[in-house]
Amino acid sequence: MAFLFNVMTSFHAISNGCSLRESDNYCETIRTVCDRDYFRIAEWYYCNRSYPSYLLLGAVCLFFFVIVDILLLTLSLIVSTYLFPHLHSLTRKLHINDHILGITIIPLMNAFPDLVNYYVALSSGSTNLVLGQLVGSITIISTVIIGVISIWKPFDINDSRHIIRGFMYLLLSLTFFTYVISDGVISLVECIIMLTAYLAYISTFIWPFKSQSEETLPLSPARSNETIDHPLNIEDVFGLLTVEERPECPLDSPVLDEHTPLLESPINEKKGIFRLIHMVIRYIELSCAFLIPFADRSDPSLTWLRFVQCFTIPYFLNFFLLGAKSLDYFAVSFSLIVIMESLSSLWDRYSEIVQSSLNVLSIGICLMATTEFSKLILQLFKNFGLILRISDYLLGSIIFAISNSVNDVITNTTVAITVDPILGLNSCLGTLLLILLLGVGINGLAVLSHKQPLNLTITKGLVITLFALILLLTFYLIYIPLNAWKLDRRMGFISIGAWVIITVINLYYG
Numbered sequence: 001m002a003f004l005f006n007v008m009t010s011f012h013a014i015s016n017g018c019s020l021r022e023s024d025n026y027c028e029t030i031r032t033v034c035d036r037d038y039f040r041i042a043e044w045y046y047c048n049r050s051y052p053s054y055l056l057l058g059a060v061c062l063f064f065f066v067i068v069d070i071l072l073l074t075l076s077l078i079v080s081t082y083l084f085p086h087l088h089s090l091t092r093k094l095h096i097n098d099h100i101l102g103i104t105i106i107p108l109m110n111a112f113p114d115l116v117n118y119y120v121a122l123s124s125g126s127t128n129l130v131l132g133q134l135v136g137s138i139t140i141i142s143t144v145i146i147g148v149i150s151i152w153k154p155f156d157i158n159d160s161r162h163i164i165r166g167f168m169y170l171l172l173s174l175t176f177f178t179y180v181i182s183d184g185v186i187s188l189v190e191c192i193i194m195l196t197a198y199l200a201y202i203s204t205f206i207w208p209f210k211s212q213s214e215e216t217l218p219l220s221p222a223r224s225n226e227t228i229d230h231p232l233n234i235e236d237v238f239g240l241l242t243v244e245e246r247p248e249c250p251l252d253s254p255v256l257d258e259h260t261p262l263l264e265s266p267i268n269e270k271k272g273i274f275r276l277i278h279m280v281i282r283y284i285e286l287s288c289a290f291l292i293p294f295a296d297r298s299d300p301s302l303t304w305l306r307f308v309q310c311f312t313i314p315y316f317l318n319f320f321l322l323g324a325k326s327l328d329y330f331a332v333s334f335s336l337i338v339i340m341e342s343l344s345s346l347w348d349r350y351s352e353i354v355q356s357s358l359n360v361l362s363i364g365i366c367l368m369a370t371t372e373f374s375k376l377i378l379q380l381f382k383n384f385g386l387i388l389r390i391s392d393y394l395l396g397s398i399i400f401a402i403s404n405s406v407n408d409v410i411t412n413t414t415v416a417i418t419v420d421p422i423l424g425l426n427s428c429l430g431t432l433l434l435i436l437l438l439g440v441g442i443n444g445l446a447v448l449s450h451k452q453p454l455n456l457t458i459t460k461g462l463v464i465t466l467f468a469l470i471l472l473l474t475f476y477l478i479y480i481p482l483n484a485w486k487l488d489r490r491m492g493f494i495s496i497g498a499w500v501i502i503t504v505i506n507l508y509y510g
Contacts, residue, residue, distance in 0.1 A: 018042075018386055027051075030386075041383040057387070064384045068403050071377050074284050075113040075370055076407050081285065082292045083366035084109045086359040093356060107430045113370060114404060114435050119443045120374040123450075128392035128457050129381070129400065131181070135465055136401025137435060138174070141408060141428050142469060143499035148413045150492030155421040157485040163422075164477065166429035169201055171473040173436055178466045186444050186454040195441030201433060291316055292365050293358050316365065393459060397506055421487070461509035468502050 018034035020026050027047040030039055041060070050056045087109070108115075114137065121130045157163050176197070180190045289305060290312050385395035408431065416424020444454055472495070479491060 018382075020386065020389055038379060039383055039386060041380070042386040045387050060384075060387060064380060065403070068377060068380055069406070070280065070284075071373055071380075072113070072403060072407065073280070074288075075116075075373050077281065077284055078288060078292075078366055078369055078373075079109050079112050082288060082362060083112070083370075086362040086366070090356065090359050090363075093352070107427075107434050108438075110427075111431055111434045111439070113374070115439050115443065116370050116374045117377065117404070118435075118439050119446060120371065120378050122443055122447045122454065123452070124378065125452075126378065126382070126392055127454055129378075129385075129396040131456055131462070132393040132396025132398075133400045133404065134396075134435060134439060135462065135469075136397035137405050137408075138432055139397075139465060139469060139499060139502055140401055140405040141412075141432055142170075142472065143495045143502070144405075145409055145412050145428050146425065146487075147492040147495030147499070148409070149416040149421055149424050150487040150495065151489050152413070152492075153417050153421050154486065154488045154492075157422070157480065157487070159422075160481070160485050163425065163429075163480070165204070166426070166433070167473060167477050167480075170429060170432055170436075171470065171477065173197060173433060174466070174470055174473065177436060177440070178470070180440075181456050181458065181462075184456045184458055186440065186448075186456070188445065188448050191441045191444035191448065193441075194437045195445065198433065198437035198441060201437070291369070293362050313361075313365070316368075391457075391459075393457065393462060394506060397461075397465070398503065425487070459509060461506040464505050464509075465502050468498065468505075472498050 018030065018039055020029055027043070030036065030043045030046060034042075036043055045051060045056065045060055048056060114133075117133070118130050121127075121133070173194075177194070180186060180194070290308055293306075293309055293313060381395060381400055384399065385392065388395075412424045412427050412431075415427065447454060475494075476491075480487065483491070
């Protein structure tokens with residue numbers, strides 16, 4: 001347990017890469033050449049007395065996938081259950097239109113963990129890992145998710161304009177991205193163009209809001225015949241797949257209760273893996289509730305939680321902002337308790353100011369937490385890649401992309417199957433454009449502003465994957481209109497087959 005704790009609390013950024021390709025003694029190489037603190041798991045693996053052993057490798061793989069899945073699930077829950085509600089509260093105070101919220105903030109929150117992961121990896125010099133993760137995620141969403149939706153619940157497209165526009169914009173964006181990385185370098189101008197392209201795409205939806213009434217507004221990429229007004233995560237899947245009542249949370253959990261009557265075959269009781277996942281989710285939510293403040297003081301039973309937060313929040317801020325050295329957090333905690341109770345009588349008079357302040361504090365804590373979790377996830381993946389001795393690109397395109405897309409696969413397909421397939425398809429297109437254009441554009445600008453170059457390694461697998469995706473999108477644009485605007489099982493099997501072929505090609509070229 002001490003080993004696990006040391007690994008989980010090591011958040012510092014990677015200083016240099018670590019390669020074992022020209023070494024015969026992997027243990028000695030890690031200890032003398034690599035950053036031992038950062039590659040602690042890899043050092044433990046290669047310096048273990050049982051190495052080499054398939055049992056040891058299996059244990060490490062199991063440890064890796066369990067920890068990474070829990071961290072990714074935590075990121076998703078933090079964003080949808082805490083970050084978005086507080087951000088939504090602020091936007092309502094600023095009188096931002098709900099339709100604009102659905103177009104911009106909701107898709108951004110859905111992909112926020114991916115964007116943070118990209119920035120952390122790019123700023124640490126792991127550009128090829130980001131490239132692999134980006135291309136792998138695009139491949140999974142545009143093949144597996146669309147394929148599963150088409151196979152499980154074939155449907156007709158009623159409003160073809162928005163679907164075709166989404167596929168066309170995605171095809172053009174992917175083609176431009178292929179050109180951008182063709183020289184092995186991403187420049188500042190290219191990042192600006194990608195960011196501008198995404199803003200232009202968003203403006204095509206925002207502009208009608210200013211010229212039409214709300215009754216005639218077109219649907220956004222995050223909306224369809226049913227209204228989804230928050231980022232989706234695995235917890236929402238329970239709201240769609242079960243009719244069981246959920247325990248109350250400090251903040252209203254974003255569960256799609258209004259869609260319960262739409263269920264075709266509800267699960268009345270959680271069994272097996274569902275019960276385990278539910279328990280993990282509740283434990284994560286409880287842990288987050290101790291750390292992230294909430295603005296609703298209407299429930300007297302939550303007073304004890306506010307007292308706990310007076311200790312945990314200063315400790316968190318002290319640990320991550322001040323290095324746990326420059327502040328006596330016990331004194332600060334006591335002061336916060338006194339201040340909190342002194343201001344209780346003034347809550348009603350200045351409730352808007354207090355709630356807005358708590359919104360800002362909560363958003364800040366969520367941003368810091370997601371950044372630190374992303375650093376840890378990157379560290380785990382770098383260690384795992386060193387253990388498997390595979391390239392950063394292959395690590396990102398296969399392992400990282402699959403792990404990071406589990407939430408997208410589950411939520412998008414569940415919404416498409418139980419709520420509306422158009423909604424699931426629109427969500428796929430919106431997410432793809434966001435992670436491609438905004439993920440590279442804005443993160444590239446941030447990294448390049450620090451005079452850090454963005455150099456890439458172009459591999460045969462990458463080239464073949466990009467051209468395969470371009471051909472697949474072109475196929476969609478031709479096949480869907482010729483098939484009377486239907487997404488059927490034949491198209492679904494073609495999409496799944498494309499993912500299998502692309503994955504095999506990437507594994508072959510390594």
